[in-house]
Amino acid sequence: MDNRFKQAEIATWIGMVVNGLLAVMKGIIGWLSGSRALIADAAHSASDVAGSIAVLAGLRTARKPPDEDHPYGHGKAENVATIIVAILLIFVGFEVAMSSFEVFLGEAPTAPKGLALVAIIVSILVKELLFQYKFRLAKKINSSALLAEAWHHRSDALSSMAAFVGVLGAILGQYFNIPILVYLDPLAGLFVSLIVIKIGFSLVKESSSIMMEQVLEPEKIKPFMDTVMNVPGVKRIDELLARNHGHYIVIDIRVSVDPYITVEAGHTISKDVKDALLEHHDDVNKVFVHINPYRPEDDE
Template sequence: MANGHHSGIIAIWISLISNIILTVVKVAAGLLFSSPVLLADGVHNAGDILATIAALTSSMISNKPADRDHPYGHGKAEVVASAFVAVILALAALWIGGQAVQALFEPPGGGESWLALGAAVLSLLWKQALYVYTIRVGKAVNSKSVLATAYDHLADVYASLAAVIGIGIGLLGHRLDWEWAAYGDPIAGFIVSLLVLKLAYNIGREAVDILMEHTVSPEKLAHYENLLRTDMDVKRIDRVRAREHGHYIIVDIRVGIPNHYTIQQGHDISRKLKRLIMDYDPDVVEVMIHLNPWEADEPNSV
Protein backbone atom coordinates (compact mmCIF):
# COMPACT_ATOMS: atom_id res chain seq x y z
CA MET A 1 0.00 0.00 0.00
CA ALA A 2 2.90 2.33 0.75
CA ASN A 3 4.36 1.78 -2.74
CA GLY A 4 0.96 2.39 -4.29
CA HIS A 5 0.53 5.60 -2.35
CA HIS A 6 3.97 6.77 -3.49
CA SER A 7 3.02 6.08 -7.12
CA GLY A 8 -0.17 8.10 -6.66
CA ILE A 9 1.75 11.05 -5.20
CA ILE A 10 4.18 11.01 -8.15
CA ALA A 11 1.26 10.93 -10.63
CA ILE A 12 -0.36 13.96 -8.97
CA TRP A 13 2.94 15.89 -8.88
CA ILE A 14 3.43 15.24 -12.61
CA SER A 15 -0.13 16.43 -13.21
CA LEU A 16 0.43 19.59 -11.17
CA ILE A 17 3.62 20.56 -12.99
CA SER A 18 2.01 19.81 -16.34
CA ASN A 19 -1.04 21.91 -15.52
CA ILE A 20 1.14 24.88 -14.58
CA ILE A 21 3.12 24.66 -17.83
CA LEU A 22 0.02 24.19 -19.99
CA THR A 23 -1.78 27.07 -18.29
CA VAL A 24 1.07 29.44 -19.10
CA VAL A 25 1.31 28.19 -22.71
CA LYS A 26 -2.45 28.37 -23.38
CA VAL A 27 -3.03 31.76 -21.77
CA ALA A 28 0.01 33.24 -23.54
CA ALA A 29 -1.04 31.77 -26.89
CA GLY A 30 -4.64 32.87 -26.38
CA LEU A 31 -3.61 36.44 -25.66
CA LEU A 32 -0.94 36.53 -28.39
CA PHE A 33 -3.20 35.19 -31.14
CA SER A 34 -6.48 36.61 -29.79
CA SER A 35 -7.92 33.10 -29.59
CA PRO A 36 -10.96 32.94 -27.26
CA VAL A 37 -11.02 29.15 -27.19
CA LEU A 38 -7.35 28.87 -26.20
CA LEU A 39 -7.77 31.56 -23.56
CA ALA A 40 -10.82 29.76 -22.16
CA ASP A 41 -8.91 26.48 -22.15
CA GLY A 42 -6.05 28.22 -20.31
CA VAL A 43 -8.41 29.59 -17.65
CA HIS A 44 -9.85 26.09 -17.30
CA ASN A 45 -6.33 24.78 -16.75
CA ALA A 46 -5.77 27.42 -14.06
CA GLY A 47 -8.72 25.90 -12.19
CA ASP A 48 -7.13 22.49 -12.68
CA ILE A 49 -4.09 23.70 -10.75
CA LEU A 50 -6.28 24.30 -7.69
CA ALA A 51 -7.95 20.93 -8.13
CA THR A 52 -4.60 19.15 -8.44
CA ILE A 53 -3.24 20.87 -5.33
CA ALA A 54 -6.33 19.69 -3.46
CA ALA A 55 -5.79 16.15 -4.76
CA LEU A 56 -2.12 16.23 -3.75
CA THR A 57 -2.89 17.50 -0.25
CA SER A 58 -5.68 15.00 0.31
CA SER A 59 -3.57 12.11 -0.96
CA MET A 60 -0.90 12.96 1.61
CA ILE A 61 -3.48 13.25 4.40
CA SER A 62 -5.27 10.03 3.46
CA ASN A 63 -2.13 7.97 4.06
CA LYS A 64 -1.81 9.11 7.66
CA PRO A 65 -2.46 6.27 10.12
CA ALA A 66 -5.58 6.17 12.24
CA ASP A 67 -5.44 8.25 15.41
CA ARG A 68 -7.63 9.02 18.40
CA ASP A 69 -9.72 11.60 16.56
CA HIS A 70 -9.91 9.55 13.33
CA PRO A 71 -10.08 5.88 14.42
CA TYR A 72 -11.06 4.70 10.93
CA GLY A 73 -8.17 6.47 9.24
CA HIS A 74 -8.06 9.49 6.93
CA GLY A 75 -9.09 7.82 3.67
CA LYS A 76 -12.08 10.09 3.08
CA ALA A 77 -9.73 13.05 2.59
CA GLU A 78 -9.34 11.76 -0.96
CA VAL A 79 -13.10 11.70 -1.42
CA VAL A 80 -13.36 15.33 -0.29
CA ALA A 81 -10.74 16.23 -2.91
CA SER A 82 -12.68 14.27 -5.51
CA ALA A 83 -15.79 16.29 -4.68
CA PHE A 84 -13.76 19.51 -4.94
CA VAL A 85 -12.54 18.47 -8.40
CA ALA A 86 -16.15 17.84 -9.41
CA VAL A 87 -17.10 21.37 -8.34
CA ILE A 88 -14.13 22.85 -10.26
CA LEU A 89 -15.13 20.90 -13.37
CA ALA A 90 -18.77 21.96 -13.07
CA LEU A 91 -17.81 25.63 -12.75
CA ALA A 92 -15.41 25.31 -15.69
CA ALA A 93 -18.12 23.66 -17.79
CA LEU A 94 -20.61 26.42 -17.03
CA TRP A 95 -18.01 29.10 -17.78
CA ILE A 96 -16.94 27.51 -21.08
CA GLY A 97 -20.57 27.02 -22.08
CA GLY A 98 -21.43 30.62 -21.21
CA GLN A 99 -18.48 31.94 -23.20
CA ALA A 100 -19.46 29.78 -26.15
CA VAL A 101 -23.08 30.97 -26.16
CA GLN A 102 -21.96 34.58 -25.82
CA ALA A 103 -19.58 34.18 -28.77
CA LEU A 104 -22.44 32.95 -30.96
CA PHE A 105 -24.13 36.33 -30.65
CA GLU A 106 -21.03 38.41 -31.29
CA PRO A 107 -19.07 39.15 -34.48
CA PRO A 108 -16.63 36.32 -35.14
CA GLY A 109 -13.12 36.86 -33.82
CA GLY A 110 -9.88 36.26 -35.63
CA GLY A 111 -8.08 33.91 -33.32
CA GLU A 112 -7.30 31.27 -35.92
CA SER A 113 -3.62 30.73 -36.72
CA TRP A 114 -1.38 27.75 -37.34
CA LEU A 115 0.61 28.48 -34.17
CA ALA A 116 -2.60 28.60 -32.13
CA LEU A 117 -3.62 25.29 -33.70
CA GLY A 118 -0.20 23.86 -32.81
CA ALA A 119 -0.61 24.94 -29.18
CA ALA A 120 -4.04 23.29 -29.05
CA VAL A 121 -2.72 20.03 -30.59
CA LEU A 122 0.20 20.01 -28.11
CA SER A 123 -2.24 20.42 -25.23
CA LEU A 124 -4.48 17.65 -26.60
CA LEU A 125 -1.64 15.13 -26.92
CA TRP A 126 -0.10 16.08 -23.57
CA LYS A 127 -3.40 15.80 -21.71
CA GLN A 128 -4.27 12.50 -23.39
CA ALA A 129 -0.93 11.06 -22.27
CA LEU A 130 -1.53 12.36 -18.73
CA TYR A 131 -5.02 10.87 -18.67
CA VAL A 132 -3.80 7.42 -19.74
CA TYR A 133 -0.99 7.54 -17.16
CA THR A 134 -3.04 8.76 -14.20
CA ILE A 135 -6.05 6.52 -14.87
CA ARG A 136 -3.76 3.49 -14.85
CA VAL A 137 -2.08 4.56 -11.61
CA GLY A 138 -5.41 5.53 -10.02
CA LYS A 139 -6.98 2.15 -10.76
CA ALA A 140 -3.85 0.27 -9.71
CA VAL A 141 -3.68 1.94 -6.27
CA ASN A 142 -7.45 2.55 -5.95
CA SER A 143 -6.91 6.23 -5.17
CA LYS A 144 -9.96 8.47 -5.48
CA SER A 145 -7.84 11.61 -5.71
CA VAL A 146 -5.68 10.20 -8.50
CA LEU A 147 -8.76 8.98 -10.37
CA ALA A 148 -10.37 12.41 -10.00
CA THR A 149 -7.19 13.97 -11.38
CA ALA A 150 -7.32 11.54 -14.30
CA TYR A 151 -10.92 12.50 -15.11
CA ASP A 152 -9.92 16.13 -14.83
CA HIS A 153 -7.31 15.43 -17.53
CA LEU A 154 -10.04 13.80 -19.60
CA ALA A 155 -12.12 16.96 -19.35
CA ASP A 156 -9.08 18.88 -20.59
CA VAL A 157 -8.78 16.46 -23.49
CA TYR A 158 -12.34 17.38 -24.44
CA ALA A 159 -11.58 21.09 -24.11
CA SER A 160 -8.37 20.84 -26.13
CA LEU A 161 -10.18 18.80 -28.78
CA ALA A 162 -12.75 21.56 -29.02
CA ALA A 163 -9.93 24.08 -29.48
CA VAL A 164 -8.36 21.97 -32.22
CA ILE A 165 -11.70 21.54 -33.99
CA GLY A 166 -12.72 25.18 -33.58
CA ILE A 167 -9.40 26.63 -34.74
CA GLY A 168 -9.10 24.04 -37.50
CA ILE A 169 -12.56 24.83 -38.86
CA GLY A 170 -11.74 28.54 -38.70
CA LEU A 171 -8.53 28.05 -40.69
CA LEU A 172 -10.34 25.88 -43.21
CA GLY A 173 -13.11 28.45 -43.45
CA HIS A 174 -10.66 31.23 -44.24
CA ARG A 175 -9.15 29.14 -47.02
CA LEU A 176 -12.50 28.07 -48.51
CA ASP A 177 -14.32 31.32 -47.72
CA TRP A 178 -16.92 29.70 -45.46
CA GLU A 179 -18.54 32.40 -43.34
CA TRP A 180 -20.21 29.92 -40.98
CA ALA A 181 -16.82 28.37 -40.13
CA ALA A 182 -16.04 31.36 -37.92
CA TYR A 183 -18.58 29.96 -35.43
CA GLY A 184 -17.02 26.50 -35.30
CA ASP A 185 -15.04 27.53 -32.23
CA PRO A 186 -18.00 28.46 -29.95
CA ILE A 187 -20.14 25.55 -31.18
CA ALA A 188 -17.36 23.08 -30.35
CA GLY A 189 -16.86 24.83 -27.00
CA PHE A 190 -20.54 24.48 -26.09
CA ILE A 191 -20.54 20.75 -26.90
CA VAL A 192 -17.44 20.28 -24.76
CA SER A 193 -19.04 22.15 -21.85
CA LEU A 194 -21.84 19.57 -21.83
CA LEU A 195 -19.33 16.70 -21.81
CA VAL A 196 -17.35 18.26 -18.96
CA LEU A 197 -20.56 18.90 -16.99
CA LYS A 198 -21.53 15.25 -17.33
CA LEU A 199 -18.08 14.22 -16.17
CA ALA A 200 -18.36 16.53 -13.14
CA TYR A 201 -21.75 15.01 -12.27
CA ASN A 202 -20.37 11.45 -12.35
CA ILE A 203 -17.36 12.31 -10.17
CA GLY A 204 -19.51 14.29 -7.73
CA ARG A 205 -22.12 11.55 -7.43
CA GLU A 206 -19.48 8.93 -6.59
CA ALA A 207 -17.91 11.22 -4.00
CA VAL A 208 -21.28 11.91 -2.36
CA ASP A 209 -22.09 8.18 -2.30
CA ILE A 210 -18.88 7.43 -0.40
CA LEU A 211 -19.32 10.34 2.01
CA MET A 212 -22.87 9.12 2.69
CA GLU A 213 -21.56 5.62 3.53
CA HIS A 214 -22.89 4.04 0.34
CA THR A 215 -22.35 0.27 0.34
CA VAL A 216 -19.97 -1.52 -1.99
CA SER A 217 -21.34 -3.44 -4.96
CA PRO A 218 -23.73 -6.37 -4.29
CA GLU A 219 -21.29 -8.65 -6.13
CA LYS A 220 -18.50 -7.81 -3.69
CA LEU A 221 -20.78 -8.37 -0.69
CA ALA A 222 -21.79 -11.74 -2.13
CA HIS A 223 -18.12 -12.71 -2.41
CA TYR A 224 -17.57 -11.83 1.24
CA GLU A 225 -20.56 -13.98 2.25
CA ASN A 226 -19.30 -16.91 0.18
CA LEU A 227 -15.94 -16.66 1.93
CA LEU A 228 -17.64 -16.80 5.34
CA ARG A 229 -19.58 -19.90 4.29
CA THR A 230 -16.32 -21.77 3.71
CA ASP A 231 -15.55 -21.70 7.45
CA MET A 232 -17.03 -24.68 9.28
CA ASP A 233 -17.32 -22.73 12.55
CA VAL A 234 -19.71 -20.19 11.02
CA LYS A 235 -23.22 -21.60 11.43
CA ARG A 236 -25.25 -18.50 10.57
CA ILE A 237 -24.61 -15.25 8.68
CA ASP A 238 -26.63 -12.48 10.29
CA ARG A 239 -25.27 -9.46 8.43
CA VAL A 240 -22.53 -8.45 6.04
CA ARG A 241 -21.92 -4.75 5.33
CA ALA A 242 -19.03 -2.92 3.70
CA ARG A 243 -18.27 0.66 2.73
CA GLU A 244 -15.53 2.50 0.91
CA HIS A 245 -13.45 4.84 3.04
CA GLY A 246 -11.48 6.59 0.33
CA HIS A 247 -8.91 4.23 -1.15
CA TYR A 248 -9.73 1.35 1.21
CA ILE A 249 -12.75 -0.66 2.39
CA ILE A 250 -14.12 -1.33 5.88
CA VAL A 251 -16.18 -4.51 6.36
CA ASP A 252 -18.70 -5.14 9.16
CA ILE A 253 -20.00 -8.69 9.70
CA ARG A 254 -22.18 -10.50 12.21
CA VAL A 255 -22.12 -14.29 12.29
CA GLY A 256 -23.41 -17.03 14.54
CA ILE A 257 -21.07 -19.61 16.07
CA PRO A 258 -21.84 -22.49 18.50
CA ASN A 259 -22.84 -21.04 21.87
CA HIS A 260 -20.60 -23.44 23.83
CA TYR A 261 -17.40 -22.04 22.33
CA THR A 262 -15.03 -20.31 24.70
CA ILE A 263 -14.00 -16.66 24.43
CA GLN A 264 -10.60 -17.80 23.18
CA GLN A 265 -12.20 -19.89 20.44
CA GLY A 266 -14.38 -16.95 19.43
CA HIS A 267 -11.33 -14.71 19.33
CA ASP A 268 -9.47 -17.17 17.11
CA ILE A 269 -12.45 -17.46 14.76
CA SER A 270 -12.68 -13.68 14.48
CA ARG A 271 -9.01 -13.41 13.55
CA LYS A 272 -9.39 -16.24 11.04
CA LEU A 273 -12.41 -14.64 9.35
CA LYS A 274 -10.71 -11.24 9.25
CA ARG A 275 -7.64 -12.72 7.57
CA LEU A 276 -9.86 -14.67 5.16
CA ILE A 277 -11.53 -11.51 3.85
CA MET A 278 -8.40 -9.35 3.84
CA ASP A 279 -6.41 -11.98 1.92
CA TYR A 280 -9.18 -12.16 -0.68
CA ASP A 281 -9.55 -8.38 -1.07
CA PRO A 282 -6.37 -6.30 -0.56
CA ASP A 283 -8.48 -3.11 -0.52
CA VAL A 284 -9.97 -4.16 2.85
CA VAL A 285 -7.99 -2.70 5.77
CA GLU A 286 -10.44 -3.33 8.61
CA VAL A 287 -12.97 -6.10 9.36
CA MET A 288 -15.21 -5.56 12.37
CA ILE A 289 -16.70 -8.86 13.54
CA HIS A 290 -19.55 -9.41 15.99
CA LEU A 291 -20.15 -12.99 17.13
CA ASN A 292 -23.66 -14.15 18.02
CA PRO A 293 -24.52 -17.44 19.83
CA TRP A 294 -25.90 -20.29 17.72
CA GLU A 295 -27.94 -23.07 19.34
CA ALA A 296 -27.20 -26.62 18.31
CA ASP A 297 -30.88 -27.32 17.52
CA GLU A 298 -31.16 -24.13 15.46
CA PRO A 299 -31.32 -24.60 11.66
CA ASN A 300 -27.98 -24.00 9.96
CA SER A 301 -28.45 -21.01 7.60
CA VAL A 302 -25.04 -21.20 5.98
Protein backbone atom coordinates in the same frame (compact mmCIF):
# COMPACT_ATOMS: atom_id res chain seq x y z
CA MET B 1 0.93 1.74 1.96
CA ASP B 2 3.63 4.41 1.93
CA ASN B 3 4.73 3.32 -1.56
CA ARG B 4 1.12 3.72 -2.75
CA PHE B 5 0.94 7.31 -1.59
CA LYS B 6 4.43 8.06 -2.89
CA GLN B 7 3.46 6.93 -6.40
CA ALA B 8 0.25 8.98 -6.26
CA GLU B 9 2.07 12.11 -5.09
CA ILE B 10 4.73 11.83 -7.79
CA ALA B 11 2.03 11.45 -10.45
CA THR B 12 0.18 14.48 -9.04
CA TRP B 13 3.32 16.64 -9.06
CA ILE B 14 4.04 15.64 -12.67
CA GLY B 15 0.50 16.60 -13.65
CA MET B 16 0.72 19.90 -11.79
CA VAL B 17 3.93 21.01 -13.52
CA VAL B 18 2.80 19.89 -16.98
CA ASN B 19 -0.61 21.54 -16.59
CA GLY B 20 0.97 24.78 -15.44
CA LEU B 21 3.17 24.89 -18.54
CA LEU B 22 0.27 23.99 -20.84
CA ALA B 23 -2.01 26.61 -19.29
CA VAL B 24 0.59 29.34 -19.83
CA MET B 25 1.32 28.20 -23.39
CA LYS B 26 -2.35 27.92 -24.40
CA GLY B 27 -3.25 31.17 -22.69
CA ILE B 28 -0.55 33.17 -24.46
CA ILE B 29 -1.11 31.59 -27.87
CA GLY B 30 -4.90 31.83 -27.44
CA TRP B 31 -4.58 35.56 -26.76
CA LEU B 32 -2.14 36.12 -29.63
CA SER B 33 -4.19 34.06 -32.09
CA GLY B 34 -7.57 35.33 -30.93
CA SER B 35 -9.00 31.88 -30.24
CA ARG B 36 -11.76 31.73 -27.61
CA ALA B 37 -11.72 27.94 -27.69
CA LEU B 38 -7.99 27.89 -26.91
CA ILE B 39 -8.35 30.43 -24.11
CA ALA B 40 -11.14 28.30 -22.65
CA ASP B 41 -8.84 25.31 -22.97
CA ALA B 42 -6.13 27.23 -21.10
CA ALA B 43 -8.58 27.90 -18.26
CA HIS B 44 -9.35 24.18 -18.17
CA SER B 45 -5.65 23.35 -17.79
CA ALA B 46 -5.28 26.00 -15.08
CA SER B 47 -8.12 24.37 -13.14
CA ASP B 48 -6.13 21.12 -13.35
CA VAL B 49 -3.35 22.81 -11.37
CA ALA B 50 -5.78 23.88 -8.64
CA GLY B 51 -7.23 20.37 -8.65
CA SER B 52 -3.78 18.83 -8.23
CA ILE B 53 -3.16 20.98 -5.16
CA ALA B 54 -6.41 19.67 -3.63
CA VAL B 55 -5.43 16.09 -4.51
CA LEU B 56 -2.01 16.49 -2.88
CA ALA B 57 -3.65 17.76 0.30
CA GLY B 58 -6.11 14.87 0.23
CA LEU B 59 -3.40 12.26 -0.30
CA ARG B 60 -1.29 13.58 2.55
CA THR B 61 -4.26 13.52 4.90
CA ALA B 62 -5.38 10.07 3.75
CA ARG B 63 -1.98 8.54 4.52
CA LYS B 64 -2.26 9.41 8.24
CA PRO B 65 -2.81 6.35 10.46
CA PRO B 66 -6.04 5.88 12.47
CA ASP B 67 -6.27 7.93 15.66
CA GLU B 68 -8.70 8.45 18.54
CA ASP B 69 -10.90 10.82 16.55
CA HIS B 70 -10.69 8.82 13.30
CA PRO B 71 -10.64 5.11 14.25
CA TYR B 72 -11.46 4.08 10.67
CA GLY B 73 -8.49 6.02 9.31
CA HIS B 74 -8.41 9.09 7.04
CA GLY B 75 -9.06 7.36 3.71
CA LYS B 76 -12.06 9.53 2.84
CA ALA B 77 -9.78 12.55 2.51
CA GLU B 78 -9.13 11.31 -1.03
CA ASN B 79 -12.84 11.49 -1.78
CA VAL B 80 -13.00 15.02 -0.42
CA ALA B 81 -10.20 15.91 -2.84
CA THR B 82 -12.10 14.20 -5.64
CA ILE B 83 -15.19 16.31 -4.96
CA ILE B 84 -13.08 19.49 -4.95
CA VAL B 85 -11.61 18.57 -8.35
CA ALA B 86 -15.10 17.78 -9.66
CA ILE B 87 -16.51 21.11 -8.45
CA LEU B 88 -13.62 22.89 -10.16
CA LEU B 89 -14.48 21.05 -13.36
CA ILE B 90 -18.13 22.09 -13.13
CA PHE B 91 -17.21 25.72 -12.35
CA VAL B 92 -14.78 25.92 -15.28
CA GLY B 93 -17.37 24.27 -17.53
CA PHE B 94 -19.99 26.91 -16.74
CA GLU B 95 -17.47 29.74 -17.19
CA VAL B 96 -16.46 28.40 -20.61
CA ALA B 97 -20.11 27.94 -21.60
CA MET B 98 -21.00 31.54 -20.70
CA SER B 99 -17.94 32.94 -22.45
CA SER B 100 -18.64 30.96 -25.62
CA PHE B 101 -22.38 31.70 -25.64
CA GLU B 102 -21.79 35.45 -25.40
CA VAL B 103 -20.03 35.35 -28.77
CA PHE B 104 -23.28 34.38 -30.49
CA LEU B 105 -24.98 37.45 -29.03
CA GLY B 106 -22.34 39.93 -30.24
CA GLU B 107 -20.56 40.80 -33.45
CA ALA B 108 -19.25 38.09 -35.75
CA PRO B 109 -15.92 36.82 -34.36
CA THR B 110 -12.62 36.88 -36.22
CA ALA B 111 -11.11 33.55 -37.13
CA PRO B 112 -8.11 32.54 -34.97
CA LYS B 113 -4.60 32.42 -36.40
CA GLY B 114 -3.02 29.12 -37.43
CA LEU B 115 -0.63 29.22 -34.47
CA ALA B 116 -3.53 28.11 -32.28
CA LEU B 117 -3.65 24.76 -34.08
CA VAL B 118 -0.04 23.97 -33.10
CA ALA B 119 -0.75 24.64 -29.43
CA ILE B 120 -3.87 22.49 -29.53
CA ILE B 121 -2.10 19.51 -31.12
CA VAL B 122 0.63 19.66 -28.46
CA SER B 123 -2.03 19.84 -25.74
CA ILE B 124 -3.96 16.83 -27.07
CA LEU B 125 -0.85 14.63 -27.15
CA VAL B 126 0.43 15.66 -23.73
CA LYS B 127 -2.93 15.41 -21.95
CA GLU B 128 -3.72 11.99 -23.41
CA LEU B 129 -0.33 10.72 -22.21
CA LEU B 130 -1.06 12.10 -18.73
CA PHE B 131 -4.49 10.46 -18.76
CA GLN B 132 -3.09 7.03 -19.68
CA TYR B 133 -0.35 7.28 -17.04
CA LYS B 134 -2.63 8.38 -14.17
CA PHE B 135 -5.60 6.19 -15.14
CA ARG B 136 -3.46 3.03 -15.09
CA LEU B 137 -1.76 4.04 -11.83
CA ALA B 138 -5.09 4.98 -10.18
CA LYS B 139 -6.54 1.55 -11.01
CA LYS B 140 -3.38 -0.14 -9.77
CA ILE B 141 -3.30 1.61 -6.38
CA ASN B 142 -7.10 2.15 -6.11
CA SER B 143 -7.02 5.94 -5.73
CA SER B 144 -10.27 7.81 -6.43
CA ALA B 145 -8.50 11.18 -6.23
CA LEU B 146 -5.91 10.16 -8.82
CA LEU B 147 -8.65 8.69 -11.00
CA ALA B 148 -10.48 12.04 -10.85
CA GLU B 149 -7.29 13.75 -11.94
CA ALA B 150 -6.89 11.29 -14.80
CA TRP B 151 -10.40 12.06 -16.05
CA HIS B 152 -9.63 15.75 -15.67
CA HIS B 153 -6.74 15.21 -18.09
CA ARG B 154 -8.97 13.23 -20.47
CA SER B 155 -11.59 15.99 -20.41
CA ASP B 156 -8.82 18.46 -21.22
CA ALA B 157 -7.74 16.31 -24.18
CA LEU B 158 -11.35 16.11 -25.39
CA SER B 159 -11.77 19.84 -25.01
CA SER B 160 -8.59 20.35 -27.02
CA MET B 161 -9.97 18.12 -29.78
CA ALA B 162 -13.17 20.15 -29.88
CA ALA B 163 -11.11 23.34 -29.89
CA PHE B 164 -9.04 21.98 -32.81
CA VAL B 165 -12.18 21.36 -34.87
CA GLY B 166 -13.52 24.79 -33.99
CA VAL B 167 -10.32 26.67 -34.77
CA LEU B 168 -9.69 24.76 -38.00
CA GLY B 169 -13.27 25.31 -39.12
CA ALA B 170 -13.10 29.02 -38.35
CA ILE B 171 -9.84 29.41 -40.27
CA LEU B 172 -11.23 27.54 -43.28
CA GLY B 173 -14.43 29.58 -43.09
CA GLN B 174 -12.51 32.82 -43.33
CA TYR B 175 -10.19 31.49 -46.05
CA PHE B 176 -13.07 30.27 -48.24
CA ASN B 177 -15.29 33.20 -47.26
CA ILE B 178 -17.93 31.11 -45.49
CA PRO B 179 -18.86 33.40 -42.55
CA ILE B 180 -20.91 30.84 -40.64
CA LEU B 181 -17.88 28.60 -40.16
CA VAL B 182 -16.21 31.33 -38.09
CA TYR B 183 -18.68 30.47 -35.33
CA LEU B 184 -17.23 26.96 -35.05
CA ASP B 185 -14.58 28.27 -32.63
CA PRO B 186 -17.02 29.50 -29.93
CA LEU B 187 -19.32 26.54 -30.73
CA ALA B 188 -16.41 24.23 -29.92
CA GLY B 189 -15.91 26.11 -26.67
CA LEU B 190 -19.58 25.49 -25.80
CA PHE B 191 -19.29 21.80 -26.65
CA VAL B 192 -16.16 21.52 -24.50
CA SER B 193 -17.98 23.06 -21.55
CA LEU B 194 -20.73 20.43 -21.68
CA ILE B 195 -18.15 17.62 -21.63
CA VAL B 196 -16.39 19.17 -18.66
CA ILE B 197 -19.63 19.70 -16.70
CA LYS B 198 -20.80 16.13 -17.32
CA ILE B 199 -17.53 14.62 -16.08
CA GLY B 200 -17.63 16.89 -13.03
CA PHE B 201 -21.14 15.79 -12.03
CA SER B 202 -20.23 12.12 -12.55
CA LEU B 203 -17.25 12.41 -10.19
CA VAL B 204 -19.32 14.24 -7.56
CA LYS B 205 -21.98 11.54 -7.68
CA GLU B 206 -19.49 8.69 -7.32
CA SER B 207 -17.53 10.26 -4.45
CA SER B 208 -20.67 11.42 -2.64
CA SER B 209 -21.96 7.84 -2.47
CA ILE B 210 -18.72 6.87 -0.71
CA MET B 211 -18.90 9.86 1.64
CA MET B 212 -22.47 8.84 2.53
CA GLU B 213 -21.15 5.33 3.28
CA GLN B 214 -23.22 3.53 0.69
CA VAL B 215 -22.69 -0.22 1.09
CA LEU B 216 -21.30 -2.34 -1.73
CA GLU B 217 -23.60 -4.24 -4.07
CA PRO B 218 -24.38 -7.95 -3.33
CA GLU B 219 -22.19 -9.19 -6.20
CA LYS B 220 -19.21 -7.31 -4.76
CA ILE B 221 -19.57 -8.72 -1.25
CA LYS B 222 -20.03 -12.33 -2.37
CA PRO B 223 -16.24 -13.03 -2.40
CA PHE B 224 -16.08 -11.81 1.23
CA MET B 225 -18.94 -14.09 2.22
CA ASP B 226 -17.30 -17.08 0.48
CA THR B 227 -14.12 -16.42 2.46
CA VAL B 228 -15.97 -16.23 5.79
CA MET B 229 -17.99 -19.40 5.20
CA ASN B 230 -14.71 -21.31 4.80
CA VAL B 231 -13.63 -20.33 8.32
CA PRO B 232 -14.01 -23.30 10.72
CA GLY B 233 -16.71 -22.71 13.33
CA VAL B 234 -18.83 -20.30 11.30
CA LYS B 235 -22.36 -21.70 11.04
CA ARG B 236 -24.02 -18.79 9.21
CA ILE B 237 -23.45 -15.20 8.11
CA ASP B 238 -26.26 -13.13 9.61
CA GLU B 239 -25.18 -9.84 8.08
CA LEU B 240 -22.22 -8.48 6.13
CA LEU B 241 -21.94 -4.78 5.40
CA ALA B 242 -18.98 -3.56 3.34
CA ARG B 243 -18.30 0.03 2.37
CA ASN B 244 -15.54 1.99 0.70
CA HIS B 245 -13.53 4.23 2.97
CA GLY B 246 -11.38 6.03 0.44
CA HIS B 247 -8.97 3.56 -1.13
CA TYR B 248 -9.82 0.66 1.18
CA ILE B 249 -12.88 -1.28 2.35
CA VAL B 250 -14.32 -1.51 5.87
CA ILE B 251 -16.42 -4.57 6.75
CA ASP B 252 -18.92 -5.04 9.57
CA ILE B 253 -20.02 -8.66 9.88
CA ARG B 254 -22.28 -10.72 12.14
CA VAL B 255 -21.72 -14.48 12.17
CA SER B 256 -23.49 -17.27 14.05
CA VAL B 257 -21.50 -19.93 15.91
CA ASP B 258 -22.31 -22.88 18.16
CA PRO B 259 -24.06 -21.32 21.20
CA TYR B 260 -22.50 -23.86 23.61
CA ILE B 261 -18.82 -23.14 22.98
CA THR B 262 -16.77 -21.04 25.39
CA VAL B 263 -16.35 -17.29 25.10
CA GLU B 264 -12.69 -17.87 24.29
CA ALA B 265 -13.59 -20.25 21.44
CA GLY B 266 -16.05 -17.69 20.06
CA HIS B 267 -13.37 -15.03 20.27
CA THR B 268 -10.98 -17.29 18.34
CA ILE B 269 -13.53 -17.77 15.55
CA SER B 270 -14.07 -13.99 15.45
CA LYS B 271 -10.32 -13.45 15.08
CA ASP B 272 -10.10 -16.13 12.38
CA VAL B 273 -12.87 -14.39 10.39
CA LYS B 274 -11.07 -11.06 10.60
CA ASP B 275 -7.69 -12.56 9.68
CA ALA B 276 -9.15 -14.47 6.72
CA LEU B 277 -10.75 -11.33 5.24
CA LEU B 278 -7.58 -9.26 5.67
CA GLU B 279 -5.36 -12.02 4.30
CA HIS B 280 -7.39 -12.94 1.21
CA HIS B 281 -8.61 -9.47 0.18
CA ASP B 282 -5.94 -6.79 -0.26
CA ASP B 283 -8.54 -4.01 -0.51
CA VAL B 284 -9.94 -4.78 2.97
CA ASN B 285 -8.33 -2.70 5.72
CA LYS B 286 -10.73 -2.87 8.68
CA VAL B 287 -12.98 -5.72 9.86
CA PHE B 288 -15.39 -5.65 12.82
CA VAL B 289 -16.87 -9.03 13.79
CA HIS B 290 -19.90 -9.65 16.02
CA ILE B 291 -20.65 -13.18 17.24
CA ASN B 292 -24.25 -14.46 17.50
CA PRO B 293 -25.51 -17.80 18.89
CA TYR B 294 -26.58 -20.14 16.09
CA ARG B 295 -30.23 -21.13 16.05
CA PRO B 296 -31.19 -23.65 13.32
CA GLU B 297 -34.79 -22.42 13.23
CA ASP B 298 -33.58 -19.06 11.89
CA ASP B 299 -32.55 -20.84 8.67
CA GLU B 300 -36.11 -21.82 7.93
